[in-house]
Amino acid sequence: MPYSHLRDGSLNDVFFRIVANSTYDWESWHDPHGKLVWVNDAVKRVTGYTSQQCMAMTDYPLPIVAEKDRPRIQRMLDDAVAGKSHNDLEFEILTCDGQARWMAVSWQSMYADDGKHLGFRTSVRDITDRQGLKDQLRLYTEHLEQLVQERTGRIAQLEKHRQQMEKLAALGELAAGVAHEVNNPLAGIRNAFALFRDSLTPEHEHYDLLELVDKEIERISSIIHQMYQLYRRSPQQSFEFSIEKSIRDVATLCDPIARRHQVTLVTDFDTEGEIVRLPEGELKQVLFNLIRNAIQASQPQQSVKLSLEAEPDKVRILVSDAGCGIGEASLNHIFEPFFTTKSELKEGMGLGLSVSRNFVEGMNGSLTVQSRVGHGSTFAVTLPRRIETA
Numbered sequence: 223m224p225y226s227h228l229r230d231g232s233l234n235d236v237f238f239r240i241v242a243n244s245t246y247d248w249e250s251w252h253d254p255h256g257k258l259v260w261v262n263d264a265v266k267r268v269t270g271y272t273s274q275q276c277m278a279m280t281d282y283p284l285p286i287v288a289e290k291d292r293p294r295i296q297r298m299l300d301d302a303v304a305g306k307s308h309n310d311l312e313f314e315i316l317t318c319d320g321q322a323r324w325m326a327v328s329w330q331s332m333y334a335d336d337g338k339h340l341g342f343r344t345s346v347r348d349i350t351d352r353q354g355l356k357d358q359l360r361l362y363t364e365h366l367e368q369l370v371q372e373r374t375g376r377i378a379q380l381e382k383h384r385q386q387m388e389k390l391a392a393l394g395e396l397a398a399g400v401a402h403e404v405n406n407p408l409a410g411i412r413n414a415f416a417l418f419r420d421s422l423t424p425e426h427e428h429y430d431l432l433e434l435v436d437k438e439i440e441r442i443s444s445i446i447h448q449m450y451q452l453y454r455r456s457p458q459q460s461f462e463f464s465i466e467k468s469i470r471d472v473a474t475l476c477d478p479i480a481r482r483h484q485v486t487l488v489t490d491f492d493t494e495g496e497i498v499r500l501p502e503g504e505l506k507q508v509l510f511n512l513i514r515n516a517i518q519a520s521q522p523q524q525s526v527k528l529s530l531e532a533e534p535d536k537v538r539i540l541v542s543d544a545g546c547g548i549g550e551a552s553l554n555h556i557f558e559p560f561f562t563t564k565s566e567l568k569e570g571m572g573l574g575l576s577v578s579r580n581f582v583e584g585m586n587g588s589l590t591v592q593s594r595v596g597h598g599s600t601f602a603v604t605l606p607r608r609i610e611t612a
Contacts, residue, residue, distance in 0.1 A: 248325075248346040250276075250283075251332075254339050256303045258282045268325075268348055270318025288314040288322065295327075302329045302342040312349065324353035389558075401446045408446065412439055458501035460609050465498045465505075465537060466491050469528055472509040479514055484522035487513070490529040498537060499608040504581040508589075511574035512541040512601045519545035519599065536587075536606050544598040553593060585609055 248268045250261040261276045269286050276282050287295045291313040298311055309328040316322055326349045332340040419432050473487050480487050516526040520543045531538040548556060557579045575589075582589040586606050593599035 248348075250344045250346075251341065252299075252302065252344070253341040254303065256299050256341075259341065268317075268323070268346070269315060286315050288316055290314070298327065298329065302331065302344070305331045305339065307331060307342075312353070323348060323350045325349060386558075404442075405446050408439070408442060412443075415439065458503050460499045460501055462497055462499045463502050465496050465500075465539075466494060466530060468502055468506055469509060469530065469539065472506050472513060473528060475510060476513045476517065480517050480526070483517050483520065485517050485520045486525045487517075488525050488527045490527055493530065493532045496530070496532045496537060498605070499610075500585055500605060501581075504585070505603075505605070508578040508581050508603060509539065509541070511578045512603070515574060516541050516543035516545070516599070516601075519543050519547075521545060534607075536604060539603040539605075540600055541603075542598065542600040547595040547597055548591070548593040548599055549595055553591065556591065557589070 245262055246264060248262065248264045250265075251259045253259050258277060258279070261273045261282075263273055265276055266272050271286060276286075279285055284292050284295060294311070295313055298308065301308065307328075307330045310326045311328070312324060312326050314322055314324055325346050327344055327346045329342050329344040331342045334340055415435065419436070422429055422432065469491075470489060473489060477487060513526060513528070520526060524544050527540070527542045529540045529542070531540070557575050579589045582603055582605065586609055588602075588604045590602050590604070591599060592602075
């Protein structure tokens with residue numbers, strides 16, 4: 223077509239079709255009722271359908287649109303017939319070979335010079351790459367939000383732990399001071415009582431009460447010792463030993479308590495000969511506290527199970543009972559000094575678990591509990607295999 227034909231205003235239908243077919247985007251023209259009049263060749267590049275196939279569709283472009291987005295595109299067509307325009311409406315299509323791709327459509331009404339409505343045109347652009355970036359950004363944002371939530375939770379947990387440690391340090395220092403002040407007069411009472419006991423014969427009418435007094439003095443001494451342990455300044459040194467043997471040794475020490483409560487101690491080890499390097503004395507004290515608590519929480523004829531799980535870099539000791547369990551309200555406080563769920567004061571002052579957690583954390587380990595009321599409790603001591611000092 224000569225360029226002169228363009229200058230004199232004789233722009234014909236052939237020229238417009240050449241321009242439209244040279245357009246990169248998928249273009250289409252519709253009559254005032256929404257019926258497809260023409261679609262450019264870019265539709266084949268984008269969808270795989272030829273312009274002839276599109277012209278043959280009675281409800282173009284719905285067969286190309288993904289089923290979930292067809293109602294949206296139908297509303298778009300209705301708005302376009304009504305003379306409305308819009309820009310960048312996103313929707314998904316299925317290509318001729320079944321591939322899903324994302325599109326963005328803009329449409330605009332067309333009018334003649336005299337204002338007559340001639341229909342509307344649509345322009346569709348492939349935004350699959352852009353949508354992929356949006357999905358990646360969404361996933362990244364969700365991941366970032368998750369990291370922020372985890373970090374916030376971790377900070378709250380650390381802050382709670384810091385407050386707990388400050389509280390324990392203050393209570394421990396107070397307990398150590400009280401224990402020191404009580405220990406000296408207690409030693410005098412014990413010595414005086416020993417002299418008094420030696421001066422009486424078994425035939426004395428109150429001789430049977432001497433054993434009760436002696437036990438109560440020993441209980442006071444044990445409480446003072448635990449109060450000292452809340453604020454230890456000289457941790458024990460680490461030595462290599464068989465952890466199974468240590469658990470069995472503590473079970474043997476607790477066996478008289480178990481028999482008195484008619485409870486059976488059961489050891490269940492998956493491995494044998496596991497050697498660790500830890501402060502054995504402190505570990506035994508922890509196990510003694512946990513096993514004694516488990517026995518006291520059990521009913522007659524029940525069992526307390528001691529088990530060991532070994533991994534390449536750590537070991538886990540489990541002390542499980544089938545007793546009364548611990549209520550949800552108490553679980554948050556059982557490791558606090560002087561908190562106890564025992565009904566009788568003579569069974570404990572609420573220091574055993576506090577001392578045990580201090581010992582375990584001093585060995586770079588953790589002491590946790592799982593419990594259900596009426597189903598029992600399981601305390602787990604997780605420790606590294608080797609530490610040089612406590």
